[in-house]
Structures are given as structure tokens and as C-alpha cells.
Amino acid sequence: MSLKILLISPIGLKKILGADFFFKLPFLGLPTVAAHTPPDCEVKMVDERIRPVDFDADADLIGISVMTPLATRAYEIADEFKRRGKTVVMGGMHVSALPEEALEHCDAVAVGEGEKVWPQMVEDFKRGELKEIYQANQLIDLAEALPPRWDIIDKNMYSPVDFIETTRGCPINCNFCAVTQFYGAKYRTKPVHLVEEMVAKVKPVDKFFALKNLIFFVDDNIVANRKHCMELLNMLKSYNIQWLGQASVSVAKDDELLKLMSETRCLGLLIGMESLSEDTLAECGKRINKPAEYLEAVNTLHRYGIGVKATFMIGFDNDDISVFPKMARFITRSNFDSVYFSILTPYPGTRLFKRMESEGRLLHKVWEKYDTAHVVFRPRKMTVEQLEEGFTWLYKKALSMKSIALRLARGRTNPQFFLPDNLAFRSCLFRMLRGSKKD
Ligand code: SF4
Numbered sequence: 267m268s269l270k271i272l273l274i275s276p277i278g279l280k281k282i283l284g285a286d287f288f289f290k291l292p293f294l295g296l297p298t299v300a301a302h303t304p305p306d307c308e309v310k311m312v313d314e315r316i317r318p319v320d321f322d323a324d325a326d327l328i329g330i331s332v333m334t335p336l337a338t339r340a341y342e343i344a345d346e347f348k349r350r351g352k353t354v355v356m357g358g359m360h361v362s363a364l365p366e367e368a369l370e371h372c373d374a375v376a377v378g379e380g381e382k383v384w385p386q387m388v389e390d391f392k393r394g395e396l397k398e399i400y401q402a403n404q405l406i407d408l409a410e411a412l413p414p415r416w417d418i419i420d421k422n423m424y425s426p427v428d429f430i431e432t433t434r435g436c437p438i439n440c441n442f443c444a445v446t447q448f449y450g451a452k453y454r455t456k457p458v459h460l461v462e463e464m465v466a467k468v469k470p471v472d473k474f475f476a477l478k479n480l481i482f483f484v485d486d487n488i489v490a491n492r493k494h495c496m497e498l499l500n501m502l503k504s505y506n507i508q509w510l511g512q513a514s515v516s517v518a519k520d521d522e523l524l525k526l527m528s529e530t531r532c533l534g535l536l537i538g539m540e541s542l543s544e545d546t547l548a549e550c551g552k553r554i555n556k557p558a559e560y561l562e563a564v565n566t567l568h569r570y571g572i573g574v575k576a577t578f579m580i581g582f583d584n585d586d587i588s589v590f591p592k593m594a595r596f597i598t599r600s601n602f603d604s605v606y607f608s609i610l611t612p613y614p615g616t617r618l619f620k621r622m623e624s625e626g627r628l629l630h631k632v633w634e635k636y637d638t639a640h641v642v643f644r645p646r647k648m649t650v651e652q653l654e655e656g657f658t659w660l661y662k663k664a665l666s667m668k669s670i671a672l673r674l675a676r677g678r679t680n681p682q683f684f685l686p687d688n689l690a691f692r693s694c695l696f697r698m699l700r701g702s703k704k705d
């Protein structure tokens with residue numbers, strides 16, 4: 267009889283602003299874990315955003331992926347399965363940083379990239395020799411990483427977006443980000459012929475519904491390895507697809523890459539601009555960003571028909587209350603097609619978390635509040651209330667109908683994507699504000 271495994275993606279107890287985006291997006295993690303499961307096992311998956319967990323499910327082994335804001339719910343689920351006598355294992359960035367905490371709720375923890383240790387966990391479980399910690403001692407060669415098993419989710423329940431990964435890792439090591447610790451400081455690349463196998467399965471652009479059949483390249487910086495990116499884009503030229511991705515602002519200086527992006531129907535790039543202050547960027551370790559160049563960089567991308575979703579963080583040690591009106595003025599006169607703000611959040615596993623903890627500045631470890639919409643630490647130059655109120659005020663300004671109309675009119679780039687994007691975030695904002703009044 268084959269081993270039955272149930273993989274679970276928990277939902278946050280509180281809604282994160284924009285968490286559902288105007289898409290319901292599938293996470294890559296568990297379908298990737300499923301692909302690396304020994305072939306004699308039967309794997310099912312539950313995404314709590316789609317349907318509730320059945321605690322009476324016929325499963326021998328329960329696997330739960332844990333990101334920090336979902337940790338509280340993940341532990342609740344684990345406790346309930348344990349109460350019913352099931353074996354529960356966990357993986358993901360949060361439990362990789364805090365395996366001892368996770369072991370209070372489960373039997374074993376995968377520390378680091380799951381692909382390397384998951385098959386061993388399953389084999390040990392079969393033999394009744396499950397250990398508590400499985401540490402991935404080396405990073406996976408992306409040529410060996412199997413494509414995610416999308417057959418374990420009901421794709422009809424999600425937005426028609428295909429998530430594809432072509433690189434992992436980042437050497438920049440910003441103090442608020444766990445990517446360098448988790449995925450390593452070296453850019454690893456997936457051979458383009460393997461990416462092509464996934465791209466070839468994506469349905470072509472839908473003539474009648476512009477937002478259908480998009481690829482989202484999940485790489486933190488798709489242009490990090492220029493040679494690989496050129497090869498990828500040249501491959502994409504043969505396919506009738508459209509795509510979105512994430513890139514550093516430096517992409518604006520590379521006309522050859524932008525031309526290829528335009529030819530391959532890149533609708534937009536998400537760019538982590540983080541701050542308008544050079545001092546803050548130095549503080550967090552992202553010196554590659556030059557705020558004086560932001561608006562011109564966006565103009566350049568627009569000339570190639572590529573829209574920009576700019577993301578910023580508020581609450582750095584250099585930020586005082588003047589950051590809010592300054593940022594609001596900048597956004598109002600900007601040409602950003604879309605903007606996203608988050609409150610600085612010290613996630614376990616980051617340098618920022620270690621520093622805040624050693625300085626005694628963490629307010630609590632109520633993980634569901636680590637969702638970038640709540641303040642979970644004592645800011646240096648303002649109060650907790652000022653940061654929370656300023657964040658909401660700033661979002662209201664940036665997502666006012668006037669600001670949306672002005673920005674989109676200036677950018678005039680892929681409004682079929684960016685207008686719904688802005689309106690969906692605006693609706694999330696007002697839902698969140700209504701929710702917080704009720705709290
Ligand atoms: S925020 Fe981006 S640039 Fe900074 S470490 Fe993370 S992935 Fe790298």
C-alpha cells in the first residue's frame with residue numbers, strides 16, 4: 267500500500283493588504299515539494315484559501331509549509347493533526363529560521379530548501395526513523411530541480427497565471443530580506459531548455475481577455491544574470507505569451523534587454539525601490555538603488571511598453587514622520603503604474619530580526635501580525651501609532667482615484683493590467699480599513 271501524504275498551505279488569520287491581489291495565485295512551494303516526493307507515494311494538497319482542511323483526511327503524513335504571517339495558523343493545524351495521532355512535518359522560511367519553535371507543534375522540520383531533504387524525510391518516516399531536524403547542507407542545482415506538480419491543485423480555482431522560476435539566490439543581502447540566507451548569495455540559474463519545457467505548456471495569449479494566460483517569473487531579479495536573461499528572452503520570442511517579473515531598477519540602463527523584454531510582451535516589472543532616502547538604502551544594504559534615477563528609469567521602461575509596480579517600505583531607522591508627506595508628494599507626481607507599500611517587518615532569519623531582537627525592540631512575536639500591515643517593532647524616530655497611521659494615510663493618498671488617474675495617464679502603459687491592479691488594491695485597502703474599525 268502506498269504512503270498517503272497530505273500537503274497543506276495555511277491561510278493567514280488576518281488578511282494581508284492585497285494578499286489575494288486581484289488574482290488568487292497558487293504558491294510554488296508545495297507543488298515543488300510534491301514533485302520531489304518518492305514516486306511510490308500518493309500526494310494530495312489543500313490550500314486553505316480554496317477549501318478547508320479536513321482533519322479526518324485519510325493521510326499517513328501531513329506536510330505544512332510555513333511563512334511567518336501564516337505560522338500561527340500552521341501551528342494550530344499541526345496541533346490538531348497531532349491530537350488525532352498523525353505525524354506532522356513542516357518546512358519553509360519561517361520554520362527554517364526557528365526550527366525549535368516549530369518542533370513544539372510537529373515531529374520534524376526541513377531546514378533550508380525542501381527539495382534536498384524532503385525525499386529523505388519521507389523515506390525515514392516509512393522506516394519509522396524520522397529525525398527532528400533535516401538540514402539542507404547544500405543548495406540544489408536548479409538543473410536538478412523538478413518542475414512543480416500543478417496536477418495536485420485545481421487550476422480552475424486560481425487565476426490564469428503560470429508561475430515559473432528561472433533563478434534563485436541573491437548576493438545583495440538586504441537586512442530585511444531572508445533570500446540570501448535561505449537561497450544563498452550566488453545567483454543560480456535554471457538551464458533555459460528546462461524553462462522552455464514549462465513555457466511550452468502555457469496557453470497562448472487570450473485575444474479576448476487580456477489578463478488571461480500570463481506567466482509570472484517569480485525570480486527576485488530576473489536580470490541578475492544578464493547572459494541567462496538574454497538566453498531566456500531569446501527563447502521566449504518563439505512563444506505567443508505575455509509575462510510579468512521582478513527586476514532591479516538597473517534594468518533601465520540596458521536597452522538591449524529592454525528591447526527583448528518588449529518583443530516578448532513583458533507587461534510589467536515589479537521593482538523594489540524601498541526608499542527615497544540614500545541613507546536608508548545604505549542602512550538596509552540596498553545601495554544599488556539611486557532614488558534620483560527612479561522616475562527616469564520608469565520613463566525608459568514605458569518607452570518600451572513595460573509598466574512598473576514600485577514597492578516601498580516605511581519604518582526604517584532613518585524614517586521620521588516627514589517620510590509620509592514626502593513619499594505621498596513623490597508618488598502623486600510620479601509615473602508609477604502601480605505602487606505597493608509595506609511596513610518594515612523584521613522576519614525571522616533576517617539580519618534585521620537579529621538586530622531588533624538584540625536591541626530589545628520587537629514588540630511581540632504574534633506571527634500573524636508580521637504581515638507588513640502592522641508595526642511589530644519599536645521604530646527609532648516615530649511612535650508605533652505614528653507609523654501605523656502614517657502608513658494608512660499614505661496608502662489612501664496613493665490609491666485615491668485622483669492619484670491612480672494621474673499616474674496611469676502619465677504612464678499610459680498596459681492599462682488593461684494596471685487599472686484593475688490599482689482598483690483591486692484600493693478595494694483591499696478599504697476592506698482592511700473597515701475591518702480594522704470593527705476590531
Ligand atoms: S530584497 Fe531583493 S535585492 Fe535585497 S536581498 Fe532580497 S532579493 Fe536581494
